[in-house]
Amino acid sequence: MPAISRRTADLGTENAFVVLAEVTALLRQGRDVISFCIGQPDFATPAHIQDAAIEAIRDGRHGYTPSAGIDALREAAAHYLGRMRGVAVAPDEVVVGAGAKPFIAYSILSTTDYGVGDEVIYPNPGFPIYESQIKAHGAVPVPLPLREARNFAFDPADLEARLSPRTKLLILNSPHNPTGGILARKDLEDIAAILRRHPAVWVYADEIYSRLCYEGEFASIASLPGMYERTIICDGASKTWAMTGWRLGFASNPVLAPQFVRWVTNTDSCASQITQWAAVQAINGPQDEAEAMRASFIERRDLIVRLLNDAPGVTCKTPGGAFYAWPNVTEACRMIGAADSEEFRKRLLHEAGVAVLADIHFGARVPGEGQHVRFSYAASPQAIEAGVARMADFIRKNTRRAA
């Protein structure tokens, strides 16, 4: 039998999809499971965006496009990215992709070489694809610990300690998956001050949740002096307009855009033309539905944080953005005799029918930071109330048993 490559054998994954398969199997067996696993808005894509896609199909606008994307979308995305961040982004600095995700790989591939010790610093906990892509492309992953005491921002001193002549790329993600933390302007200023002493380091600003920022104004590292040229800004349609399955993201950088275009030609050829026309409408059309979704996420955030903080042995900071809550369950684990958050998660799923993700699905646990699980609160208020009530009952019942 021919062998598979070591690179593929060792390839990481996004455990949300693994747990989702577990949940689907339980549902198929007739089990009642309330799921908080999947990171996608639970809304329909707004009708005017759907209509733009249907019109594109009917008009015959469904063939290949240039790898960089259609002009109308590059122009709309350039204006959109620039306006939100207070920088001038030119359309030819923008590249369109099949989601925001591919730009993680394109950025690592464009800034590091294979197997020579090039390092990439990334947030831990963090979106698991950062680490798996860094490793798959032969670079060295350097996790940057996030601190609960800093509302899940990192300590700038921790960043400074990890930068070296080998560092090629720093990945930032704000608002953040999985903690919901945001990098405030002051945090970004501290980071920029450090980066000015390390001019050879690129920055990947994963800003896919930019429109889901609830505490103060969204801020981007790209808007700080000297940062735009070295920052890859990545945003997209998935989270803002409930378009996860449409697959549409865009990234900008004046130097790297032409390199990304070649990567797109080498991988997807182009994003779906139909989706690109829908995205033009998403960006340029009315924003009231996107705003209504955002308002709904804020209500649900407030609900889930209140309920989680009422659950025994659970504390939860109020996340500043995205649609994730990252409660600390260290005490709850102790109360029910669970060795860690992963055992807690498994028992919660199988004994109480509540599906969440554990901290280890987002990187190695940070020493001294305790045990956490992730709730995606892109779920109905009824599901949030029922799910957290089940979790509280589960902890109470098992505490009695453990006692």
Ligand SMILES: Cc1ncc(COP(=O)(O)O)c(C=O)c1O
């Ligand atoms: C931090 C982060 N970056 C990127 C993505 C991928 O976005 P897309 O679906 O547009 O590829 C996600 C999706 O969950 C995410 O959480």
